[in-house]
Amino acid sequence: MAAAGRESVPLPAQKDSGLRQFNFSVTDRSSLSLIEHLAMKKILITGASGYLAHRLVPIAANYGAVTGVARDRRSVYAPADGISLDITDASAVQRVMDHVQPDALIHAAAVNPGSGDSLMDAVNHQAAGVIAQQCRQRGTRLVLVSTDMVHTGLCAPYLDDAAADPINLYGASKASGEALALSICPEAAVVRTSLIYGLDKIDRGTAGFQQRLLAGDPLSLFSDVLRQPVWVDSLATALCRLAVECTEESGLLNVAGDEVLSRAQFATILLQFWGTKVTGNVRFISGDGITGLPQDLRLVCTRANQLGIDLPGVNAVLAR
Numbered sequence: 001m002a003a004a005g006r007e008s009v010p011l012p013a014q015k016d017s018g019l020r021q022f023n024f025s026v027t028d029r030s031s032l033s034l035i036e037h038l039a040m041k042k043i044l045i046t047g048a049s050g051y052l053a054h055r056l057v058p059i060a061a062n063y064g065a066v067t068g069v070a071r072d073r074r075s076v077y078a079p080a081d082g083i084s085l086d087i088t089d090a091s092a093v094q095r096v097m098d099h100v101q102p103d104a105l106i107h108a109a110a111v112n113p114g115s116g117d118s119l120m121d122a123v124n125h126q127a128a129g130v131i132a133q134q135c136r137q138r139g140t141r142l143v144l145v146s147t148d149m150v151h152t153g154l155c156a157p158y159l160d161d162a163a164a165d166p167i168n169l170y171g172a173s174k175a176s177g178e179a180l181a182l183s184i185c186p187e188a189a190v191v192r193t194s195l196i197y198g199l200d201k202i203d204r205g206t207a208g209f210q211q212r213l214l215a216g217d218p219l220s221l222f223s224d225v226l227r228q229p230v231w232v233d234s235l236a237t238a239l240c241r242l243a244v245e246c247t248e249e250s251g252l253l254n255v256a257g258d259e260v261l262s263r264a265q266f267a268t269i270l271l272q273f274w275g276t277k278v279t280g281n282v283r284f285i286s287g288d289g290i291t292g293l294p295q296d297l298r299l300v301c302t303r304a305n306q307l308g309i310d311l312p313g314v315n316a317v318l319a320r
């Protein structure tokens with residue numbers, strides 16, 4: 001008979017080192033940490049060197065063992081294990097999936113507006129299909145990061161399942177990527193989000209405005225272009241929860257901060273936060289009628305709210 005507090009448990013096959021079972025004690029620290037390790041989900045993150053990843057990777061490490069991919073593994077954020085991967089290379093994607101065998105994959109890699117039509121199509125659209133195919137074949141949970149830019153900006157506020165109707169090439173490539181991924185892997189969760197910002201690392205948009213102001217260049221900010229900027233920590237937590245905890249959630253869902261701000265308000269607040277004076281060099285202009293610029297991208301986050309995902313607005317985050 002086993003001693004009190006001791007019992008035998010089978011080891012998972014892929015971790016098999018010749019032992020089929022072992023004895024552990026619930027009071028033995030090393031036994032407990034081994035059990036925790038075996039129970040840990042393996043999470044693979046693409047785009048693990050990007051802006052979102054600077055918080056997504058460390059937050060994901062609270063949910064599982066994280067491997068991150070980027071074209072150069074040295075740029076992958078800690079504490080992920082980094083692997084070099086170009087996600088447009090389908091056979092390389094397969095090799096990485098064979099090697100990591102993730103339980104969940106958070107697909108955050110993308111190229112940004114202005115990256116060129118064919119590159120945006122290859123990365124934001126076609127590669128999303130390759131990744132979805134791999135996840136489908138293996139039963140890997142897929143969470144794909146998309147954008148509010150899949151909308152025209154003419155029919156806000158947008159519900160979770162609002163049909164995509166993009167008006168620029170970036171939005172079109174992301175909309176094609178989400179549609180392709182969901183057609184292959186309908187169990188996937190596709191998260192549409194807004195401008196991402198954090199308080200520990202300046203985001204690209206604000207950094208660009210800051211550079212202009214510091215150089216003494218004029219800066220024009222849209223006073224009637226509406227967004228719901230999302231705090232990088234909220235978004236990262238939402239993605240991890242969807243990847244590991246809320247695995248029954250499939251299809252489209254909006255994840256955005258609960259405060260609507262104009263592009264100008266958002267820029268002004270963040271420039272002040274980063275210590276840059278918004279001077280007379282700044283003009284506030286209308287975005288109305290600018291080709292390819294969706295004006296109103298307010299998102300209704302019904303599903304995220306139902307899941308209890310915390311989505312504070314910019315002023316609430318600053319007040320924390």
Ligand SMILES: NC(=O)c1ccc[n+]([C@@H]2O[C@H](COP(=O)([O-])OP(=O)(O)OC[C@H]3O[C@@H](n4cnc5c(N)ncnc54)[C@H](OP(=O)(O)O)[C@@H]3O)[C@@H](O)[C@H]2O)c1
Pocket residue numbers: 046047048049050051052053069070071072075085086087088107108109110111112123145146147148174193194195196197
């Ligand atoms: N930033 C925003 O405000 C915003 C708003 C809405 C939605 N999103 C979405 O959120 C996600 C993350 O955005 P982000 O701002 O963190 O992006 P980011 O900073 O531009 O980083 C992009 C990431 O994608 C990777 N990547 C690009 N092409 C690749 C390729 N061919 N193979 C492998 N990796 C590749 C980059 O890795 P390398 O090191 O290899 O370049 C990098 O890690 C994206 O899906 C984006 O569409 C972002």
